[in-house]
Amino acid sequence: MNYADNLKQAEKGAWISIIAYITLSIIKLLIAYVGDSDALRADGLNNATDVIASIAVLVGLKISRKPPDNDHPYGHYRVETIASLFAAFIMAFIGIQVIFDTFQKVISNKVSEAPNLLTAWTALGAAIVMFFVYQFNVKLAKKIESSSLNAAAQDNKSDALVSIGAFVGIIGAQFGLFWLDPLAGFVVGIIICKTALDIFREATLTLTDGFEEDRLKEIQASIEKVKEVKEVIDVKGRIHGNQSLLDVTILVDPNLNVIQSHRITEDIENYLYDQHKITYVHIHIEPYCK
Numbered sequence: 001m002n003y004a005d006n007l008k009q010a011e012k013g014a015w016i017s018i019i020a021y022i023t024l025s026i027i028k029l030l031i032a033y034v035g036d037s038d039a040l041r042a043d044g045l046n047n048a049t050d051v052i053a054s055i056a057v058l059v060g061l062k063i064s065r066k067p068p069d070n071d072h073p074y075g076h077y078r079v080e081t082i083a084s085l086f087a088a089f090i091m092a093f094i095g096i097q098v099i100f101d102t103f104q105k106v107i108s109n110k111v112s113e114a115p116n117l118l119t120a121w122t123a124l125g126a127a128i129v130m131f132f133v134y135q136f137n138v139k140l141a142k143k144i145e146s147s148s149l150n151a152a153a154q155d156n157k158s159d160a161l162v163s164i165g166a167f168v169g170i171i172g173a174q175f176g177l178f179w180l181d182p183l184a185g186f187v188v189g190i191i192i193c194k195t196a197l198d199i200f201r202e203a204t205l206t207l208t209d210g211f212e213e214d215r216l217k218e219i220q221a222s223i224e225k226v227k228e229v230k231e232v233i234d235v236k237g238r239i240h241g242n243q244s245l246l247d248v249t250i251l252v253d254p255n256l257n258v259i260q261s262h263r264i265t266e267d268i269e270n271y272l273y274d275q276h277k278i279t280y281v282h283i284h285i286e287p288y289c290k
Contacts, residue, residue: 008065009140009143009144009146010061010080010140010141010144010146010148010149011058011061012140013136013137013140013141013146013149013152013153014054014057014058014149014152015058016133016136016137017050017054017057017133017137017152017156018051018054018055018058020129020130020133020156021047021048021050021051021054021159022051024044024047024126024129024130025044025045025047025048025051026044027044027122027126028040028041028043028044028047028122028123028126029041029044029045029048031118031119031122032044032119034116034118035115035116035117035118035119035122036115036116036119037115037116037119037120037166037170038115039115039119039123039165039166039169039170040115040119040122040123040166040170042098042101042166043123043126043162043163043166046094046098046159046162047126047159049090049093049094050090050094050155050159052090053086053090053091053152053155054152054155056083056086056087056090057083057084057086057087057148057149057151057152059083060079060080060082060083060084060086060148061080061083061146061148061149063076063079064077064078064079064080074240074245075240077240077243078206078207078240080146080147080148081147081148081203081206081207081239082203082207083148083151084147084148084150084151084199084202084203085199085200085203085204085207087148087151087152087155087199088151088196088197088199088200088203089196089200090155091154091155091158091192091193091195091196091199092193092196092197092200094158094192095158095189095190095191095192095193095195095196096189097189098162098185098186098188098189098192099185099186099189099190099193101185102182102183102185102186102189103182103186114170114173114174114176115170115173117170117174119166119170120170120171120174123163123164123166123167123170124163124164124167126160126163127160127161127163127164127167128160130156130157130159130160130163131156131157131160133156134153134156134157134160137149137150137152137153137156138150138154138156138157141153147202147203147206150199151199151203154195154198154199155195157195158188158191158192158195161188161191161192162188162192164184164188165184165185165187165188166184168180168184169182169184169185172184205239206239209238209239210238210239211236211237211238211239211244215237215276216235216236216237218276219235219237219246219272219276219278220232220235222271222272222275222276223235223248223250223268223271223272225271226264226267226268226271228252228253228256228264228267229250229251229252229264229268230250230251230252230253230288231250231251231288232248232249232250232251233249233250233251233286234247234248234249235247235248235249236248240280243278243279243280244276244278244279244280245280245282246272246278246280246281246282247281247282247284248268248281248282248283248284249283249284249285249286250264250268250283250285250286251285251286251287251288252264252285252286252287252288253287253288254287254288254289261285264285265283265285268283269281269283
């Protein structure tokens with residue numbers, strides 16, 4: 001399966017997230033209104049906001065599938081990473097908002113009557129649904145190596161935690177433990193912000209042509225195992241969508257002809273694909289002199 005097919009598979013996960021968020025937000029807002037639950041109402045508004053993030057991921061995946069053109073000779077695969085970055089910003093905004101609302105509730109010492117228990121079971125049911133959506137998307141993201149779908153999956157997990165926080169707060173209110181609601185909200189807000197920060201770091205590393213140093217060392221060690229390679233002078237890498245692009249400089253026997261040198265580059269390309277699933281390597285050959 002090529003990268004374009006992977007992106008098409010990832011769109012299924014984005015659509016599942018969109019459908020789940022729209023359905024759950026409508027249900028939560030209606031039941032929150034009937035059951036008088038601030039926690040569930042906030043959870044429903046959170047899901048409504050997440051629809052925007054999921055649509056951004058879907059649009060990013062569709063644009064990434066566009067073929068190369070004059071302005072984008074390497075294709076549009078990095079749009080998927082930009083979509084991940086956008087999703088991270090929305091998640092961070094939601095997390096900060098949850099934390100801010102928590103502090104505001106504590107400072108104002110706002111206490112309301114216990115909401116209807118139906119709101120608690122709605123929150124718990126929504127958490128279970130979002131957990132299954134998370135499991136589906138995270139497995140698909142790992143299978144097809146999609147950064148934006150992985151970001152959407154982490155957002156799914158955060159939303160499941162938000163719903164659990166709402167459930168805990170509502171149940172606590174039934175027993176007069178009104179402090180459970182803001183405490184759960186604070187913890188959930190921290191988790192959402194931490195997840196957004198992790199996605200932000202990964203996306204910015206990719207967009208700034210960063211590459212994991214340890215992985216470069218592993219790749220260099222693999223190239224050195226090719227018997228015709230006398231020495232590996234340099235290995236550089238960058239990420240394009242979910243593809244690794246490498247620039248490698250090696251030293252070989254100066255007496256080799258062009259055909260023999262070209263065969264060495266093919267051996268390296270095949271070896272790197274088998275060992276590291278790397279599909280693009282630009283290899284520069286120089287003569288080895290003792």
